[in-house]
Amino acid sequence: MNETNQSGMVADAPKSNWVDRFAPEWLKPYARLARWDRPIGWWLLFLPCLWSATLAADAKGFYLPNLWHIALFWIGSVAMRGAGCTYNDLVDRDIDAAVARTASRPIPSGQVSVAGAKVFLVLQALAGLLVLLQFNIFTIWLGIASLGFVAAYPFMKRITDWPQLVLGLAFSWGALVGWAALFGSLSLAPVCLYLGGILWTIGYDTIYAHQDKEDDAVVGVRSTALLFGAATRYWLIAFYGGATLLFGLGFILADAGLFAFGGLVAGLAHLAWQAIRLDIDNADDCLRLFKSNRDYGLILFAGLLADALITAG
Template identity: 70%
Template structure:
């Protein structure tokens, strides 16, 4: 069986044995944008901390660990979300063909698969220092409540931001074994960015969401999405700039941030909330926006903060 919102012709469908494909879809393996967006705050934080510590490069081992952890925990999160949302997914055209509502995977099987992915994430987490381990465990509370937020608040994107941006704290903690103002400012900027890009994403489903009672900032903002999106993206850039300042960053970091800001401005100009395909394209484009800021931070560390 196919899934309506799966990426067509992806290697996961071409090379993974048919019996395992529903699990690949549970973890959204064919849609890497999710783990990229989870990874960026981790890598930003690692690069910002590298510069602040006087290192020329972010710790390569940390970058690898964060990538493995992002892929595993994004998969576990998506599986958990599908378990919690199985009744809602069955009522939405785009999601009713997902593995659980379509019967390809039972709830028990999904729970076991979620536990396996979470175990991988835990094995990654214990490679860091004790403070970072405790900090990573603390994130689970936010992750656990997120799927329920769309039922009780118009701001589930804010709660997603709290969860998806946790890496902004982790990268710094992995280097220094503590949290400082720069890490908190980075976290705030990543949350604001997440609210923006996930609002764009949520506009794909706003009609179905209205029918089944799912709430979102896309429905809340409505026709005011463009100016509010600009406001959130501007606030994100300001917060990220503050993080750079508090970390003593140099011109290369601000150059990367300027390119990141230009990319977000392009999204605001291009958005058409009544064009689901365009909304999806703009949402996915945030992977490239993340690269721009990250490369600026890496260059800043490499250049010795000139």
Template identity: 65%
Template sequence: MSGQVADAPAGNWVDRYAPPLLRPFLRLSRADRPIGGWLLMWPCWWSAALAALQLGHAAPNPWHLALFLIGAFAMRGAGCTYNDIVDRDIDAAVERTRSRPLPSGQVGLSAAVAWLVVQALAGFVVLLQFNAYTVWLGLASLLVVAAYPFVKRFSSWPQAVLGLAFSWGALMGWAASYGHLNSAPELLFAGCVLWVMGYDTIYACQDREDDALVGVRSTARLFGRHARAGVALLYVGAVALMALSLALADAALFAFLGLGAFMVHLAWQVVLLDVDNAGRCLRLFRSNREAGLVLFAGLLLECLVRWF
């Protein structure tokens, strides 16, 4: 199909149903690959559920959950568009990414910048629905987002910066309920950073050879043949920090069962990881959507049980 991006799932809704004029812009936003929106959303929802648990509520604030859902996809789209603008020359030199809208010529630079502004404004409107503390906290994340595309040019740890950006919601959900932070969301944030670093290392294993040719650095290249051990250590740290966060928020059985299921899912990823199998790396990366769901389900069930 004309304009289809190489690493997008075959038969995705953008390629099948979106109006032709909008397809290149939706591809810029990765709407044909929505996994990033879910991964950005889960820390927000976990944090909102953790706050609800400590407040004794039966569930997280549904209005907050809806805002985080919309905001996650809007800002993920804006972030991807920004990343593609900055990386357009690199993307043109990498086999997996040269079919993206900018390097393939589907979208011009000016149009991409305009689309970035539209998405950023949508995210800002969502952010303004929260209390002032949360608004300023959300705006602070833009510094990390802006830095991310440049880090891989000089550091082997761009996954750490991505971890900061994609984990920011672990602070936002709590702040939206309390108007401040404490150790529980801060430890959840730290655990999320390690989780993101782990799954993005798996994702980066797809591009190790091309990245070496164009000079892009990553933890996948840094760990090399020891990528499985590196991911395992990151995941162990993530679960440990999240367990401390749950304990500080007075979580009990069902929350920890959810964390246990999350841990099993991460262990399954480590066991199946093959750094030379790009297709498997992509599938394992995408499976973190389900990992996020089981942890949220445990937190939600804990809220309900405690309420009744």
């Protein structure tokens, strides 16, 4: 069923988003394809970069993360999230057409042609490459290495109950890149941050996947939401708890101070609230809890930033 209204708005986009209100008509379908009307995606891609860059600055004894790097990470997150969504929608266009929440997306609804989407994908990928080329050679190759997970992700929901794991492998990559951009190498601290990010991603994307579980079961799409079912809350506690332990180990290895751990504890309280509040049969509630992970990421960042500001020198 095609749920696109006369203005072309997408069914699951926030109401009165900036794309629908301000973007020129020719740009709107492509902005929707890149999910510019739903910034939560680039936030979740950007936050591990932000944590890693700030933890690296703290380890170096700097007051602040490299602001030029932060700007590049933000631009790269927007570009690559848009490219990833465009690629995902090209691969999933037949599935999206059969799911109520996604049938109004630009490709299945006919707002953007397959050829037009491919051109747009290339342009966004080139923008991401231009950003990546601003870093040291180690970071450039590290960034390129993430593309395998990005390419594999859309197909995982067809062959495994754990596509959220592959999403975590891709979306948490910034936890490595932020550190590498400053040090030109990796150590165990960012690896722990990366592994924790994977567990965090599995948790929040399982919440997200509960919105579509009925349609997914009908069309044959697999997910951790369907796998965990009524036990999701307990799995969520395990993933969020494991993420917190790994983040804490990364902080210890980077010699982070008290304020970083204060942020980690405050963030854990937020994750516990998510697990307690979760109603897997309320799609609107699942979406709200999923989006609240931006707040969790900012809490963690605030603790790391405070630690760098107060303990540097």
